[in-house]
Amino acid sequence: MSHLLSKFQTVDYIIVVVYLVLLLVIGYRASFGKKNKNENLFLAGKSLNWYKIGFNMWGTNVGPSMLLAFASIGYSTGIVAGNFEWYAFVFLMLLALVFAPRYLASNVTTMPEFMGKKYGEKTRNILAWYAMVKMLISWLSLGLFAGGFLVRQILGIPMWQSVIVLVLFAGLFTMAGGLKAIARVNVFQMILLIGVSLILCVIGLNKVGGWNNLFAQTPSSYWHLLKPASDPNYPWYAIFLGYPVSAIAFFCTDQAMVQSVLGARNLKQGQLGVNFIGWLKILSVPLFILPGVICSILYPHLNSADEAYMTMVTNLFPAGLNGLVLVVLIAVLVGTIGSSLNALSTVFTTDIYVKKINPNATTEQIIKVGRRTVLAGCVFAILVALAIDSIKGLKLFDIFQAVLGFIAPPLTVVFLLAVFWKKTTKKAVDFTLSWGSFISLGIGIIYLWVLPARKYHFWPHYLLLSFCIFILLITIALAISIWDKQPITSTEDANVHIAKPNNIVKWMWGLLSVVMILLYILFR
Known part of the structure; x- marks a missing residue:
């Protein structure tokens, strides 16, 4: 596969340079053009409306891993990966209608702070460290690895050089502007991504001769979301049982995703913003998976399915549009890595530095520590991304889902119990976050x-394994809560008014639910 850079013309270089300068200007203005710098850096001064929340969450979610991995699965399997986008509406609705009202009513900045109010400072401290480990691995390192993989395909340079270049630029932008800058840029970036992806799909469809030829030249199994139980890669029961474990942790408890909701102007804007990303996720199948399916017809003999996206871009886009493609790739990299760096900085400064190290820290000190945290996160992410690059035998998509599946169970257990079962005790939560995390991550290290x-075929599917870990941990947590001789349960909910969704929010979620059910009936 030839490198994209080899097809660059003068106009392509101009587009890229102008865009990079624009990013840095936006970051600078967001950081120094307003007062309340600390709020801008972490929660955007609680000024985000619904479309900024939706685009920012989608921009955080749509990283290079999605572009590469979804096209890869489309190339080899079809639209089955659409489950990881369309099935997500259930858990986004859980965030909007159940978790978000509690988060905003508690007036918290981070997820550890929320749990700390319910179960005490020890719980907050444990969760803060675990949340940072999760962000460093599942967001920063995986996102950086996928980005490095992408840049390696574009420029033909080694992985270590790719990840260093990427993380330095994303880190610089994050330190300059914080969440407000990221949210502003993500609105524009996601519109740009939709446009470029749509152009790629249209060109690809024309190349294969239209929809009828596309359906005729691909196996019928490519167009089904639900695979039979005998399918070795994505059996329906593994997705049905295992994906919710990861999805609840990802959408409802992850600081990088939830932070946009915490920065909402009010609860209604937050709930509508989460609903908006549910609608945007419908586009993932035609925009990100379909190019892989088309590539399987046009270029059926690739060395690796992971090359599908860049193969389509390199071979189909005419001269002059290549710079725009590179701009989009930079956009998704900055959106994902920048949002996760900002979330990491927020958790460390709020839950560790201010709470434990320097309670009397000034705003300037907090911002300085936050930026140093970004730098430290960059270094760690580079090292882990290179370690992930050493994993052989799994597709990119499976690596991402497997890693998240082993990080997620403890978080899913404690947040579900904290919200839905008032008799959950501090001892049960602390055990799950500490020893439960050791169990879950330990199994993951052995598996990967x-x-x-x-090599060892006794393992169940990684999604089913994640579900089994979840069942084990929630059983232990329930048992500890029931048998705890000195229960210390939460009193936070009794002191906080949980607002109910208004009619517009209910109607929008009802409409989205109907549309998603119809899509599943159509592509079952």
Whole structure:
């Protein structure tokens, strides 16, 4: 596969340079053009409306991993990966209608702070460290690895050089502007991404001769979301049982995703913003998976399915549009890595530095520590991304889902119990976050590195394994809460008024639910 850069003309270079300068200007103005710098850096001064929340959450979610991995699965399997986008509406609705009202009513900045109010400072401290580990691995390192993989395909340079270049630029932008800058840029970036992806799909469809030829030249199994139980890659029961474990942790408890909601102008804007990303996720199948399906017809003999996206871009886009493609790739990289760096900085400064190290810190000190945290996160992410690059035998998409599946169970257990079962005790929460995390991550390390599933075939599907870990941990947590001799349960909910969604919010979520059910009936 030839490198994209080899097809660049003068106009392409101009487009890229102008865009990079624009990003830095936006970051600078967001940081220094307003007062309340601390609020701008972390929660955007609680000024975000619904479309900024939706685009920012989608921009955080639509990283290079999605562009590469979804096209890869489309190339080899069809639209089955659409489950990870369309099934998500259930858990986005859970965030909007159940979790978000509690988060905003508690007036918190981070997820550890929320749990700390319910179960005490020890719980907050444990969760803060675990949340940072989760962000460093599942967001920063995986996102950086996928970005490095992408840049390696574009420029033909080694992985270590790719990830260093990417993380330095994203880190610089995050330190300059914080959440407000990221939210502003993501609105424009996501519109640009939709436009470029749509152009790629249209060109690809024309190349294969239209929809009829596309359906005729691909296996009928490519167009089904639900695979039979005998399917070795994505059996329906593994997705049905295992994906919710990751999805609840990802959408409802992850600081990088939830932070946009915490920065909402009010609850209604937050709930409508989460609803908006539900609608945007419908586009993932035609925009990100369909190019991979088309590529399987046009270029059926690739060395790796992971090359599908860049193969389409490199071979189909005419001269002059290549610079725009590179701009979009930079956009999704900055959106994902920048949002996760900002979330990491927020958790460390709020839950560790201010709470434990320097309670009397000034605004200037907090911002300085936050920016140093970004730098530290960049270094760690580079090292882990290179370690992930050493994993062989799994597709990019499976690596991402497997890693998240082993990080998620403890978080999913404690947040579900905290919200839905008032008798959950502090001892149960602390055990799940500490020893439960050790169990879950330990199994993940064994699965991916020590006794890898590609060599040892006794392992169940990674999604089913994640579900089994979840069942184990929630059973232990329930038992501890029931048998705890000195229960210390939460009193926070009794002191906080939980607002109910208004009619517009209810109607929008009802409409989205109907549309998603119809889509599943159509592509079942």
